[in-house]
Amino acid sequence: MEITLIKPDDWHLHLRDGAILRDIVPFTTARFARAIVMPNLQPPVTKVSAAVEYRQRILEAVPAGNRFEPLMTLYLTESTPLSEIEAAAASGIIKAFKLYPAGATTNSNAGVKEIKRIYPLLEKMQETGLLLLIHGEVVDSDIDIFDREKIFIDRTLSALVSDFPELKIVFEHITTRDAAEFVRDGSEKLAATLTPQHLMYNRNSLLVGGIKPHYYCLPVLKREAHRAALIETIASGSPKFFLGTDSAPHARHTKENSCGCAGIFSAHAGIELYAEIFEQAGILDKLEGFASCHGPDFYGLPRNQETITLRKEAWKPPSSYPLASETLVPLKAEETIHWQLV
Numbered sequence: 001m002e003i004t005l006i007k008p009d010d011w012h013l014h015l016r017d018g019a020i021l022r023d024i025v026p027f028t029t030a031r032f033a034r035a036i037v038m039p040n041l042q043p044p045v046t047k048v049s050a051a052v053e054y055r056q057r058i059l060e061a062v063p064a065g066n067r068f069e070p071l072m073t074l075y076l077t078e079s080t081p082l083s084e085i086e087a088a089a090a091s092g093i094i095k096a097f098k099l100y101p102a103g104a105t106t107n108s109n110a111g112v113k114e115i116k117r118i119y120p121l122l123e124k125m126q127e128t129g130l131l132l133l134i135h136g137e138v139v140d141s142d143i144d145i146f147d148r149e150k151i152f153i154d155r156t157l158s159a160l161v162s163d164f165p166e167l168k169i170v171f172e173h174i175t176t177r178d179a180a181e182f183v184r185d186g187s188e189k190l191a192a193t194l195t196p197q198h199l200m201y202n203r204n205s206l207l208v209g210g211i212k213p214h215y216y217c218l219p220v221l222k223r224e225a226h227r228a229a230l231i232e233t234i235a236s237g238s239p240k241f242f243l244g245t246d247s248a249p250h251a252r253h254t255k256e257n258s259c260g261c262a263g264i265f266s267a268h269a270g271i272e273l274y275a276e277i278f279e280q281a282g283i284l285d286k287l288e289g290f291a292s293c294h295g296p297d298f299y300g301l302p303r304n305q306e307t308i309t310l311r312k313e314a315w316k317p318p319s320s321y322p323l324a325s326e327t328l329v330p331l332k333a334e335e336t337i338h339w340q341l342v
């Protein structure tokens, strides 16, 4: 069996920099025409000038024969000047700002502590048509890690969407029924991305039979009822939900560690995994909308002209891939994936 789709885009991707960037870019550019590139480098990409240079390094890493457009984002901080929002809007290469609550995830220490302090910046983003992308979790130490996304909706996101009704917001990598329903019931300016891991696994994968660090990402995997709600959400075919792998490379030893870091690498099978998810749910007819149409429509960009073909044929990713001088363990290492890129 084969299926042909409009070439998809990845609306949430970590490419890192330097030798790591050069190792991982080809996985994405073989499958996707464009990707929203996350700015959580060290130091974070907070300025248009830095994004322009980063974009150039990404383009230099694209293999000959692949056509790929990196869609750049800037990392929002409490000291971002208003002029940087204007410069981003005028740049033509920057589509969005990324809001990380300080301390919520990998490289988020420079993020936002008090949301009200960035309200003037959000006002300017709303006015200039830039999107706001959100890692939606509270960081309060008294809040259970499994509740952090839901409480973020109650404490922050509800107010944000009503205070900025014209601002386009993407609630990134949603993991709960609460988030899916909040987006579904919200205005047409509110959308969400969904990762392969949150559609395929629940928290048992992370914790039953031993701690499995390669299943650890943030937001953390939730209980099965939430995964089922996410499957219902993509089955609805709603244009508010689209593909964002959140593929995030970490060297093996940083994950297999007494304090293992958060992030799952999936770019090596970035579209194939979704084909498997949609097929198993009996909704393969909804894959093209999710992977190739809803994202560009929401961002106000044209859909891609090219197509890709996937064939139902089993293969196994290797136990690891090179990552600069180290290695990384990909999602489904040495396990069967049922779809292949032709």
Ligand code: NCD
Pocket (backbone or CB within 6 Å): 014, 040, 105, 106, 135, 216, 217, 218, 219, 246, 248, 249, 262, 263, 264
């Ligand atoms: C991401 C990373 O490694 O950069 N990690 C993750 O667990 N998702 C950061 C993020 O998207 O939160």
Ligand code: ZN
Pocket (backbone or CB within 6 Å): 105, 135, 172, 173, 218, 219
């Ligand atoms: Zn995140």
Ligand code: ZN
Pocket (backbone or CB within 6 Å): 012, 013, 014, 038, 246, 248
């Ligand atoms: Zn991410």
